[in-house]
Amino acid sequence: MKDDSRLVMTELFDAPKRRVVPVLVPMPAPTPYSYAVPDGVTVTPGSIVQVPLGPRQVVGVVWDGPEDQTVNPKKLRDITKVFDCPPLDQNMRSFLHWVAAYTLSPPGYVARMALRAPAAFDPEPMIEGLRFTGYKPERITPARERVLELAADGLSWTKSGLAHASGVSPSVVDGLTKQGAFEQVFLPPPPLVAPPDPDYMVHRLAGPQLEASQDILATLAKGGFSVSLIDGVTGSGKTEVYFEAIAETLRRGKQVLILLPEIALTANFLERFQDRFGSKPGEWHSDLATRTRERVWRQVSTGDIRVVAGARSALFLPFEDLGLIIVDEEHDPAFKQEDRVFYNARDMAVVRARISGFPVILVSATPSVESQVNCNAGRYHLVHLPTRFADAAMPDLHLVDMRRHPPERGGFLSPVLVRAIGKTVERGEQALLFLNRRGYAPLTLCRVCGHRFQCPQCSSWLVEHRFRNQIQCHQCGYNEPTPNACPECGTLDHLVACGPGVERIAEEVEKHFPDKRTLVLSSDLGGVKRLRLELEAIAQGEADIVVGTQLVAKGHNFPLMTLVGIVDADIGLSNGDPRAAERTFQLLSQVTGRAGRTGRKSHGLLQTFQPQHPVMQALVSGDASAFYEREIGERERAALPPYGRLVSIIVSADNRAEAEGHARALRLAAPSGTDIAILGPAEAPLALIRGRHRFRLLVHGRRSSDMQGFVRAMLQNGPKERKSIQVQVDVDPQSFL
């Protein structure tokens, strides 16, 4: 016994004092974990390290702050490895910290978003190359001759490059190497993209475009943090304006990030960039090959890539020296991430810029109401581009009152629209019909017994798809072959399709114009390749009438399109979403903006049952200011009840079903009359839109019973820390700005 205690004492006194640092690991712990730093290893806050976590090795970031004294020293494990790459700098760490606090997410998850490149943390390996030694083997064949001719300049070649360039097989080069004609050299890996040249092809701007760009450049010249919103109609040249801001930032030696909704990150955009800057930007999006992703990450962190065009996750790349963020299509809901860490990349871009002290430019033809409010309040600087440039006129938009001009029985197109299509195609121009509904008909029922086809998994309606001869659930993906008998009463051939989808509209169009070429554009017909081919074909004039879903709204230009018909402008206006009107306005503006870029006169016809609706009025008048005023007022009125009752509860859940389970539990637990809004953190700014310091609560809890108890207690006592559930209260993000 005595010996034992002596042993313990000895260990206590003699154990070398290991340096301990906090490390953020990719798991939902509320604080960093502590790890020991082995002798001879140096780390600083921001160092990217590999550490053991349970049975596996994970990537983490050495974090700021003192080590956690409470952790049992026996549990401490050593850092396995420090990666040879630039540590995340102070600004980046502050940003990650802020995002974690604001989105109420575990900091380890947020950090992981910055480390989404499995093997990028060690330097790229050198490329093996060959260089001519000056020695010519005695046996020279014609193939060898060609190789040596090329290599005679003494520059380094890769084996495959040299073989390819001289038109021989790599084994010829191998042979020459064996003979001693080449020595092995190591070359630094080539950059993914050449550095962009800010003065490669300067656009000559004029009129409102020039004024807008001077305005933006003046803001940039002041230096430091700022937010500008470029508000300009489709075709007004917004891109050229922000390209000037990019050029100026590049001249100052800083990196630039262009955030785009994933779908807008097209070859077309990259080419426009290349035309202006002489090389393509680095790309960052979800279907990048792993290898490319790693190289982009690496070269962004070392500063080799100067401009990145990327989807929302590009915001978390570790730029070496970022100096400008552009958020194009800033109103687009694709900037919201709604799993794990909930954030809106547009807002987090503003925060990243604020922390690092550089400008942000938001860009949209139809700004979000939030950004409009921020402009009105003077927080954001508004740059207005009111007109299209050159000969591109805005299309003339008109409403078709469906009560006065009803379609033929069984049809969905009013005679007014049918006539307009006829005139357009007779002139040899194209017409686009927009309907945001895939398939043939959104609902099928039995005429005999009234049975409605419903999804067995999730109870939404099954949508008939005639092209595929299937009925599908658009919610969960369930599908089965289209039946011809009613499963309820067994009656044959008495199933009736209710309402239109794009396929049904195409059928109606073909009936009216049997000798014209009608094409359906819908996301469920083939992959990206086929879609690209079809878009190309349309641009070449190989279709007369195109019937399309939402995907026609984005990016692609159809030069011959002079008529856009909105089959049902009212869709989506009454679905309970507080942003329904805003979304409809944005979507329809985008779709109608597809027409009229040709210099020819172009038209848009919007079929509606509500011609007086503010959205319709805003669209046809071309003046959205009254609409925005009204929307802002509506948000005010819809604002959640005052603090003291529940304001909003942001539920952290694994998936949507689970979140809805929590919502049900909350409604059960709360006394009747209590308003409960369940919002994701990405939605929270909606409730906070006027910048009032309302409180927001988060319940981190996974069990409905806990939630019920929590809600009861909170309604009695007011929000405060409880031991079984973490409650965080934080304030309006605007107070940060």
Added chain:
DNA sequence: AGCACGCCGACT
């Protein structure tokens, strides 16, 4: 998040 442990229902 992953992963292990542990306790009850249907089957090689």
Added chain:
DNA sequence: GTCGGCGTGCTC
């Protein structure tokens, strides 16, 4: 008698 469902707990 085992295989495997997911509820619970743990990782510095």
